[in-house]
Amino acid sequence: MYHALSAVVALWDYRLQGKTLLVPELVANVSVPSDEEELRDRLCDLFSAHVLSLMENGDCVKKVRAEIEEKDRKVESFSSKRGIKLEAFERKKALIAEKDLIVKRLEEFKNGMKNILKFLQGRDGSVYDGEKDDVAVFSLEGTYDWPRIHSLIRMECRRLDDWLPIYAYRQNILKRIHGEQVMVSIGETGSGKSTQLVQFLADSGVAAAESIVCTQPRKMAALTLADRFREESNGCYEENSVHCTPAFFSTEQISSKVVFMTDNCLLQHYIKDRSLSGVSCVVIDEA
């Protein structure tokens, strides 16, 4: 059995390095709790080391650090010039703002990774501490679902790579959502409001067992967004957790984790059920 355990751990190591997409699994004829515990502990250590190395030296982190250095160099070149003109002063201010946004993105990435580490290391009490007032960006509890944890890690790396400004504000958004009934989010076009906000809510588990509803003015937009959501969060939620109500009028029960529909469809649901039972959050996009 020792060799079988080692093989599974080695295969997971391969997968974490991106050398395979196979899902290593130990299928034993007889369930032996001590073996299961050993495998769990070894995989926790392997995943923790992987997360720590991504935080320290991952390709996406190196890229972001290089961007920060580049911005620093540009800001520095302004500082060395004497008697800066107003136009150059404004340019310098814009560069500093751009750099701050990149730094915030990197912090948010580390925050997400710490959240995963906390879950991985929590088993023996040696919890990796986050900031005290941090909001959990991932809802992780119960048994270790290794393919899901790996998907979350990959999703975070992609988010850091993607450059969408909303990622830098994830903590702020989640804190506001935890503390307030209504939030209005304003951001430039393409900043990630439609594609990311619902993912942040679903990741954080803010809706618990209830649903998150996201509305779009048109059916086509709701369908496209649902597809995009499935694609970007592939492997991060249970199957069938994303649903798109296909008609303008629907008598379907709202039960999936995330439901995309038209504004009109939500209105029909509301007329039928004034308390919108089973719905925890409503995101009215393009309001």
Ligand SMILES: Nc1ncnc2c1ncn2[C@@H]1O[C@H](COP(=O)(O)OP(=O)(O)OP(=O)(O)O)[C@@H](O)[C@H]1O
């Ligand atoms: N289906 C898709 N396929 C490929 N890229 C997409 C898709 N949907 C969105 N994107 C890209 O994702 C990024 C974020 O888009 P998103 O729609 O979330 O921004 P937004 O802030 O909601 O913009 P807007 O205010 O215009 O609605 C953009 O760069 C967009 O081009």
